[in-house]
Amino acid sequence: MNVRALRIALLSSVATSLVAFVAAGQEAAARPRKVMKSDAEWRKQLTPQQYAVTRQADTEPAGSGKLLHNKAKGLYECIGCDTPLFSSKTKFESGTGWPSFYAPFDKSNVETSTDHKLGYARTEVICNTCGAHLGHVFEDGPAPTGLRFCMNSAALKFAKEGTARPAEKKAAEKDQPTPKN
């Protein structure tokens, strides 16, 4: 093999692994989800910032999120599909400028994938139901998990404890015994 052929072989192998690498990164975001909407539908439903964060993996400026210092009891749900993602019980002050949790509400409600956007590997956190980008998870959190789920306020909405969501309300109505005459 001459030098030129070797160079071409080398280049094409680099290109192939690069394509595989990029494809792996996009796979998580592009995977079929329970809640799937067109780009136009997401743009209509979400504010420009919510869209940029959840659909384009943008990060809100540190210290800017409206849920950053929220101390009320309740559930943090996905802004895109209402799936409960985090409980106030696991929220802590990380000092980073983003709402932080040490565990997800239910592990199966979130998915993680590796993201190299800043030139080094970070673990991206995605809503498993609608594929929304939520933030990242780092291994410098408090006990008992040692994890720090660093979330964007813009990807979340807060449901205060005691305020029944439509689905729960319906279930409660169904459970009520039929009055006997």
Ligand SMILES: [Zn+2]
């Ligand atoms: Zn979602």
